[in-house]
Amino acid sequence: MLAATQQPDTGSMSESAETPILEMRGISQIFPGVKALDGVDIALYPGQVTALIGENGAGKSTLVKILTGIYRPNEGEIVMDGAPVAFANAQAAIDAGVTAIHQETVLFDELTVGENIFLGHAPRTRFGLIDWKTINERARVLMHQLESDIDPTIRLKDLSIAQRHLVAIARALSVEARIVIMDEPTAALSRKEIDDLFRIVETLKKQGKAILFISHKFDEVYEIAENYAVFRDGRMVGSGRLKETPQEEIVRLMVGRDVHDVFPKSRVAIGETVLKVEGYRHDTEFRDISFELRRGEILGVYGLIGAGRSELCQSLFGTTVPASGKTFLEGREIVIRSSADAIAAGIVYVPEERGRHGLALEMPIFQNMSLPSLARTSVRGFLKAANEFSLARKYAERLDLRAAALSVPVGTLSGGNQQKVVIGKWLATRPKVIILDEPTKGIDIGSKAAVHAFISELAGEGLSIIMVSSELPEILGMSDRVMVMREGLMAGIYDREGLTAETLVRAATGNA
Amino acid sequence: MQRLLKNRELLLALIILVMIGGFATRAAGFAAPANLANIFNDTSILIILALGQMTVILTKSIDLSVAANLAFTGMAVAMLDAAYPGLPLALLIVLAVVIGAALGAINGFLVWLLQIPPIVVTLGTLTIYRGMAFVLSGGGWVNAHQMTPDFLNLPRLPVLGLPILSWLAIAIVLAMWFVLMRTPFGRSAYASGGNPTAAVYAGIDVGRARFLAFVLSGALAGLSGYLWVSRYAVAYVDIAAGFELDTVAACVIGGISIAGGIGTVIGTVLGALFLGVIKNALPVIGISPFAQMAISGVVIILAVVFNARAEKKKGRIILRERAAKEKLA
Incomplete structure (x- = not known):
C-alpha cells in the first residue's frame, strides 16, 4: 500500500503539471472460484497513451469491463478528477466520458454507417423523432476527422474490415469522451491501416484525451504509448514510462516466475513417432503445417488469439471442413472426415470451453x-x-x-x-493422441497445478499430447517441444532445452 | 413430500388424478373405469403423435408437419382401400407407415443436408402435404360406405376389454421407451439436443440423429393417418387440422424442454392424457368448445412457466455449492 501511494508522488515531482483524469485504486473483481483482478492500481493521464500489457487471462478484459460499467468491482474505487465515481451501468460510464473500442467490433451489418455510429444516442427532432439529417451530417464530420470519406448512408456490410473498424472508432468518438479505451484495435488491420489508426491516436492525444491501449504487439506499444502497466494473474506487476524501460524487462514482468520450477513436468521416456502431419493446409485458416508427435511427448502449440491454433486442432479432429495434406498415425495414413473417425482412430480433442463444447449438462x-x-x-x-x-x-x-x-x-x-x-x-x-485446448483457462491457480500434474501423468503412461495454450508459463513448463503459429503459418518448432519466453513471444508476434 | 413434488411426472399424474376426482363430483360416472378407458382410447392417437414429436423436440428441432402428414397418408390409404377393396389390410397399414416415414424423411433431409431451420422446413411441408392431399383427392371425401369393413373396424376390435387402438398406443409407448432409453439412437437424440457441440465432439452425427427423429415422427404420423381415418370413418383434406399444435402442447405439458435434450416418454404420455381429460371433461360439465381452447392455452403457458422455473432453480443450487466450497477453502 505504501509503495502504491509513493508512485504517483514521485511522478508528480518530476512532472508537476500532470494529474490523472482517472485513477483506479485497489480494484478487485471476484467471480465464483476465480479472483480475476486483485487490488489493481492504474492511472490515466490527459494527452497520454497507457499501454496495458499481459497474457490472455491476465485480467485486461475484466479491467475494461469495469471501466465501461459492465462489471461493478467488489473492492476498490475509481476516482475521476479527484472525486470517487461508481458506474452503475454502461450508460453511466459513457455519461462520465469513458468510451471503448472493443476487440470484436459490436456493429450491425444491415444498418447504415450513420445509424451504427449513433445507435442508442441518436439526435432527435423536436417531435422526438430521429433526426436523420443531423445524424448523417455529424457522421460525415466524424468520418472526416478520421481522414475517411465513407458515405454515412451506405450499409455496413458493404465496407471492408478496416473501414468497419473506422466506423467503430467514430462510434466511440461520437460521445463526448475524455477517456478512450482501445482493446487490441490493430488485431485485424494491415500495416498501412495501423499507421492511419496511429495518426488518429495522435490527434486524440492532442485533444487531451487519455487513452488506454491494449495490445500484444511490443513494436506498436513502443511506437504509440508513453506509459505501460503489466498485468499477470489479475495483479498489476509493474508500471512506469516506456522510454525508460527496455522490452526485455516488460517480457520478464509479463511472464513472471522462473517457470521450470513451478511445473510438475516429469522426465518421460519419449518413444517412437505416433502422429505425423505433412503439408497440412486449409483454404482460409492455415497452411504449410508439418510436425511429428512421439509417444509420451507433450507438444505445446503457442500463438496469439486468431493465429489458427484451434482451427488446426479442430481440423485434425475432423470437426471442421477437412484440410488437405497427409496424416499418419503409427505409420499408417489415416483420413479423418468426422469426429467419429478421429475417435475410432484414437485421436481425441478436449475443447476449450467445457460448458459449451464439452458436456450435456x-x-x-x-x-x-x-x-x-x-x-x-x-x-x-x-x-x-x-x-x-x-x-x-x-x-x-x-x-x-x-x-x-x-x-x-x-x-x-x-x-x-x-x-x-x-x-x-x-x-x-x-486414445493414443489427446489434444488439449487451453486446458487451464478460467480455473484458479490451485486447480491449474492439479491439471498440470495430471497431464504429466498421462504423458508418463505413453499418451501423446498436443497442448494448445496462450499462457507462456504453461507452455514453457509443460512442453517437450513448442510449435509457434502466427497468422495461420508455422512460425517455428523449438526444443524445450534453453527455450525462453522471449523467443516464443518474438516468433508469435513476428518481431525480429 | 418435497422430493415427491420435485418429480414432475409424479406431480403431473397427481394433478390428472385430482382433475378426474374434481370432474367426477360434477358429472357422475366420470371416474368410472369404462369412461376412463374411453378417455384413454380417445387420446391414443395424440399419444402416438406426441411421442414422435417428442423425439424430434429432444434433438432441438420441431415437426409442425405431423398433422398434414397424417391427413395425406390417411387420404392415400383410404382411397386405395376404396379403389381396391381386395388389398389386404396389413399391406395398407405397412404402406401408411412407409408413406409417413418417407414424408418425414423429406423433412429430415432438408434439415440435415440443407441446414434449414426445422421450424421453417416443417412449416413449408405442412402446407405442401395438405396440398398434396387435396391434389390426390381432388377435394373429395372418402366416406364410410366406400371403405371396407375390415379397414374401418380393426382399431375398434376389443381385446381383453380394450380396443386394439388402445393396445397399439400402449405398445408404441413401450417401444418408444425402449428406443429412447436402450438404443444408441435414443442417446444420440438426447445428446444432440442437450449440447449439439459436445455431441459433435463425442463423435455423434447430430444431423443424422435429427434426420432419424424426423423419419420416426413421420412413420408414427403415417400410422396415425390410418388410425384417424378408420376411427372417424371419413377421409377429407382437412382432417386433424391444427392437431400438430396439440402434439407440441402435450410435450410441453409433459416437461419436454423445447430447447431440446430434456424429457421422458412417461412425461409425454401424461401430457397427452392431461389434454385428453380436459377435452373430454369440459363438455360434460357444460363448458363451450371456445372456452376449451382458451383453457388449453392457459394450461400450456402455465406449463412453460413451470418448466422455466424448474430449470432456473438448478442454477441456484450450483452457485450455493460453489459458495460453500469457497468458504471451506
Whole structure:
C-alpha cells in the first residue's frame, strides 16, 4: 500500500503539471472460484497513451469491463478528477466520458454507417423523432476527422474490415469522451491501416484525451504509448514510462516466475513417432503445417488469439471442413472426415470451453462419460447401463471425482469436477493422441497445478499430447517441444532445452 | 413430500388424478373405469403423435408437419382401400407407415443436408402435404360406405376389454421407451439436443440423429393417418387440422424442454392424457368448445412457466455449492 501511494508522488515531482483524469485504486473483481483482478492500481493521464500489457487471462478484459460499467468491482474505487465515481451501468460510464473500442467490433451489418455510429444516442427532432439529417451530417464530420470519406448512408456490410473498424472508432468518438479505451484495435488491420489508426491516436492525444491501449504487439506499444502497466494473474506487476524501460524487462514482468520450477513436468521416456502431419493446409485458416508427435511427448502449440491454433486442432479432429495434406498415425495414413473417425482412430480433442463444447449438462454423469464410448459399452447394438456405469466408475475413481452419485446431472457438479468428467470421458475412449485446448483457462491457480500434474501423468503412461495454450508459463513448463503459429503459418518448432519466453513471444508476434 | 413434488411426472399424474376426482363430483360416472378407458382410447392417437414429436423436440428441432402428414397418408390409404377393396389390410397399414416415414424423411433431409431451420422446413411441408392431399383427392371425401369393413373396424376390435387402438398406443409407448432409453439412437437424440457441440465432439452425427427423429415422427404420423381415418370413418383434406399444435402442447405439458435434450416418454404420455381429460371433461360439465381452447392455452403457458422455473432453480443450487466450497477453502 505504501509503495502504491509513493508512485504517483514521485511522478508528480518530476512532472508537476500532470494529474490523472482517472485513477483506479485497489480494484478487485471476484467471480465464483476465480479472483480475476486483485487490488489493481492504474492511472490515466490527459494527452497520454497507457499501454496495458499481459497474457490472455491476465485480467485486461475484466479491467475494461469495469471501466465501461459492465462489471461493478467488489473492492476498490475509481476516482475521476479527484472525486470517487461508481458506474452503475454502461450508460453511466459513457455519461462520465469513458468510451471503448472493443476487440470484436459490436456493429450491425444491415444498418447504415450513420445509424451504427449513433445507435442508442441518436439526435432527435423536436417531435422526438430521429433526426436523420443531423445524424448523417455529424457522421460525415466524424468520418472526416478520421481522414475517411465513407458515405454515412451506405450499409455496413458493404465496407471492408478496416473501414468497419473506422466506423467503430467514430462510434466511440461520437460521445463526448475524455477517456478512450482501445482493446487490441490493430488485431485485424494491415500495416498501412495501423499507421492511419496511429495518426488518429495522435490527434486524440492532442485533444487531451487519455487513452488506454491494449495490445500484444511490443513494436506498436513502443511506437504509440508513453506509459505501460503489466498485468499477470489479475495483479498489476509493474508500471512506469516506456522510454525508460527496455522490452526485455516488460517480457520478464509479463511472464513472471522462473517457470521450470513451478511445473510438475516429469522426465518421460519419449518413444517412437505416433502422429505425423505433412503439408497440412486449409483454404482460409492455415497452411504449410508439418510436425511429428512421439509417444509420451507433450507438444505445446503457442500463438496469439486468431493465429489458427484451434482451427488446426479442430481440423485434425475432423470437426471442421477437412484440410488437405497427409496424416499418419503409427505409420499408417489415416483420413479423418468426422469426429467419429478421429475417435475410432484414437485421436481425441478436449475443447476449450467445457460448458459449451464439452458436456450435456442435463445428462447424468455416467451418460456423459460413456457418450464417445457407446460402441464399446453396448451389447449387440443396444445400450447396456451396467457397462456404462462400470466405465464411469473406473474413471471417476481414477480422477477422484466428487459426486453424490453417477446418475446425477453433470450440471449439479462444481467447475473442477465437471472438468474431470470431460477428461474422464475422453480417457475412456483409450486414445493414443489427446489434444488439449487451453486446458487451464478460467480455473484458479490451485486447480491449474492439479491439471498440470495430471497431464504429466498421462504423458508418463505413453499418451501423446498436443497442448494448445496462450499462457507462456504453461507452455514453457509443460512442453517437450513448442510449435509457434502466427497468422495461420508455422512460425517455428523449438526444443524445450534453453527455450525462453522471449523467443516464443518474438516468433508469435513476428518481431525480429 | 418435497422430493415427491420435485418429480414432475409424479406431480403431473397427481394433478390428472385430482382433475378426474374434481370432474367426477360434477358429472357422475366420470371416474368410472369404462369412461376412463374411453378417455384413454380417445387420446391414443395424440399419444402416438406426441411421442414422435417428442423425439424430434429432444434433438432441438420441431415437426409442425405431423398433422398434414397424417391427413395425406390417411387420404392415400383410404382411397386405395376404396379403389381396391381386395388389398389386404396389413399391406395398407405397412404402406401408411412407409408413406409417413418417407414424408418425414423429406423433412429430415432438408434439415440435415440443407441446414434449414426445422421450424421453417416443417412449416413449408405442412402446407405442401395438405396440398398434396387435396391434389390426390381432388377435394373429395372418402366416406364410410366406400371403405371396407375390415379397414374401418380393426382399431375398434376389443381385446381383453380394450380396443386394439388402445393396445397399439400402449405398445408404441413401450417401444418408444425402449428406443429412447436402450438404443444408441435414443442417446444420440438426447445428446444432440442437450449440447449439439459436445455431441459433435463425442463423435455423434447430430444431423443424422435429427434426420432419424424426423423419419420416426413421420412413420408414427403415417400410422396415425390410418388410425384417424378408420376411427372417424371419413377421409377429407382437412382432417386433424391444427392437431400438430396439440402434439407440441402435450410435450410441453409433459416437461419436454423445447430447447431440446430434456424429457421422458412417461412425461409425454401424461401430457397427452392431461389434454385428453380436459377435452373430454369440459363438455360434460357444460363448458363451450371456445372456452376449451382458451383453457388449453392457459394450461400450456402455465406449463412453460413451470418448466422455466424448474430449470432456473438448478442454477441456484450450483452457485450455493460453489459458495460453500469457497468458504471451506
